[in-house]
């Protein structure tokens with residue numbers, strides 16, 4: 278089995294397992310697909326760094342003209358290192374921005390602060406004045422639109438912690454207009470992640486478009502509509518046509534910026550990287566407990582937490598095909614938690630110790646959500662370019678892991 282022309286068995290031999298493998302071509306193809314669909318409007322794709330914060334991937338996307346959606350000072354530092362030329366294409370989201378993070382973003386001259394509360398607005402205005410800067414802002418409005426997805430990644434309802442209720446937004450913008458140091462320049466919205474239908478996107482940008490008109494009539498120069506991220510993919514074995522999906526999505530989100538004439542910002546994460554990445558792992562043991570068969574791999578929930586956290590499904594393939602009969606098994610990791618599983622009661626070709634398996638569609642929220650739980654080093658990462666796998670993050674050492682501790 279190959280990833281973009283690179284042999285997975287060879288990569289595992291060279292770099293060890295667990296190993297994240299990404300296809301540069303697949304990421305670039307997705308970015309181009311989205312850029313192509315948006316060609317009719319002025320736009321900037323601000324890649325959501327938290328989906329996969331690999332510096333090598335960020336550098337590549339910046340080279341294609343992308344900006345970034347960041348949610349922390351740490352992610353800002355990633356942009357500075359991977360693509361300093363893209364700092365002017367950064368939007369800063371998040372409900373809990375700290376003063377040092379605002380200061381760093383103000384000094385960097387980012388494009389837009391997506392402000393999530395009045396209290397944050399006041400602190401930002403104060404910091405901008407103190408530093409002699411003007412912060413271009415959008416309020417992240419909460420459009421009260423329901424998007425069918427996992428409850429942990431749905432964000433667009435009044436009951437969620439994100440944004441400012443859209444009915445309240447106009448008044449908060451008016452306050453912002455009176456504050457020194459901040460300049461209302463856009464309206465932003467992000468209703469959640471892994472959303473597979475376009476209606477919620479269409480409905481929320483429609484509400485945003487209406488607000489933009491009101492704000493302009495109040496005298497504000499609103500140039501940007503930030504429609505957020507959230508476009509989903511198909512994780513199952515079901516046929517998925519990304520081109521059709523992105524076409525329908527683009528039509529929906531472009532509608533508002535077309536009608537009011539605003540620069541469209543999008544913050545896709547998952548759609549660009551999820552299907553471009555896989556997690557390669559080796560089977561350590563196979564054991565039988567009563568009627569259940571457990572296949573134990575060297576990757577665990579600390580490497581890929583999506584199944585445990587979101588009941589997420591990942592397709593699993595043996596790297597070398599065999600003609601052995603299929604068996605119903607649980608594919609689990611070595612971590613001391615019953616939640617440490619990749620698949621339960623899944624029919625897979627019989628696997629034996631030492632064999633390699635690959636978990637597909639692991640390019641988003643895989644490595645970026647990984648941890649050191651059980652004092653396990655994080656996986657290495659390989660980016661495949663022109664058929665050749667290049668190490669873009671070495672495997673951590675135990676030394677790395679304990680370096681910050683004092684005892």
Ligand SMILES: *Cc1c(COP(=O)(O)O)cnc(C)c1O
Pocket residue numbers: 325327328346370371467469470471505506507508544545546547548641
């Ligand atoms: C997580 C997030 C995104 C990216 O979401 P995807 O589902 O990966 O596209 C975009 N914007 C904001 C504000 C986010 O929190």
